[in-house]
Amino acid sequence: MLPIQQSIFKAYDIRGVVGVTLDADVARQIGQAFGQAVRDQGESQVVVGRDGRLSGPELSNALMAGLQDAGIDVIDLGVVVTPMVYFATHVLGAQSGIMVTGSHNPPDYNGFKMVLAGEAIYGDAIQQLYQAISSGRVQDAPASPSGSYRQHDIRHAYLQRIIGDARLARPMKIVVDCGNGVAGAFAGELYRALGCDVRELFCEVDGRFPNHHPDPAHPENLQDVIRTLQHSNAELGLAFDGDGDRLGVVTKDGQIIYPDRQLMLFAADVLTRHPGGKIIYDVKCTSHLAPWIAHHGGHPLMWKTGHSLVKAKMRETGAPLGGEMSGHIFFKDRWYGFDDGLYAGARLLELLSREDDPSALLNALPQSVSTPELQLPLNDGENFALIAKLQRDAHFPGAEQIIKIDGLRVEYPGGFGLARASNTTPVVVMRFEAESARTLAHIQEEFGRVILAAKPDAVLPFSNDMAVLPVEMSLE
Structure with missing residues (x-):
């Protein structure tokens, strides 16, 4: 039994090292605290999913037990991508959800991404969970009747919702690399149903990540996609992080199209249906993005880094689209406003299928x-x-x-x-x-x-003769 540590309560989620700062007892207490917060919002149900990490079953079972202790009815989605939990909060009548995931972190990490009464919580709301546990309010809470438990398979509804939304103008040949993350359980089926010829790389879900890290933010994790594009007739590469909420894109000639440039293509399309709409992007994005958005009739709005913060700003402004350099793309246009790598991939294929040479279109997007x-x-x-x-x-x-x-x-x-x-x-x-x-x-x-x-003793991470390279995406 580990003591609860404030260090695992991060800005956008809860995250720790299994057996060091995170175990089943900690997970159960988090479930109890979150359950109380759900009840305080007048809600009574929570959907729960988990990724493919080896610690997932134990932690999710403990979390769900804690939720039930707090009188919450649990809907267990099983092994899913994080966007499926978000999707479930829109279609199952339960507006709160928790995804048990370590995202793109090493195999010994795990954690929790949380939606409370329809909003991804961050900052003070996450710290309030820690305060509830550390102050003893969770243990001292009046006993509630134990919540119920049921399983629900969201797979078909989620995939059909995307298949019914995205329309490809022609079949495309693509490479999909999931890095043994949980997106591998769904990506091949989705893109084949959209009409693609799919070459799968590392789509067997394996929480040890034996081939490469499931993080398309870093070029070293995209080398298998690049090589496969070179030696096959595939015309585009898609890659996903460990829990499927971020997208990486590679052209036929091996160029990495980073998310701020992906956002240009998406913005030009979305603004045809939302003229004058606001497009949210984080402070790391290229200077080319704002004039691009304005040229296409939109209002660019720079905002803070963090997927929860971007989602909150989109709700506040009514923006139809948002994105950040980390790879999170948020469609409110035709979708629900949450970040979803699989859906973003489908929207990208829809646009590129209209082109005879998709890579030429992507490579022509402005860059510095x-x-x-x-x-x-x-x-x-x-x-x-x-x-x-x-x-x-x-x-x-x-x-x-x-x-x-x-x-x-x-x-x-x-x-x-x-x-x-x-x-x-x-x-x-x-x-x-x-x-x-x-x-x-x-x-x-x-x-x-x-x-x-x-700070005179600072060791600067650059020098005047530093090589100039394409920017890497954020880990946040």
């Missing part, structure tokens, strides 16, 4: 030179303190605009630099983009200057 995502490691809490100091004291001569909604994004003529505190690890995340390597180096120099002025 940029660094990989860089990380400045610090001690716990130092990342937030450093960013607060920079926001207060740093000066950037020659900058056109300084954006402080999430860290510091400094816009220059021909480029930008970003430094923000990660909400999940004690690092400052940095990204640089420019129209030339020379401009990019200058922006790096300016950020290096202000960081070293604020």
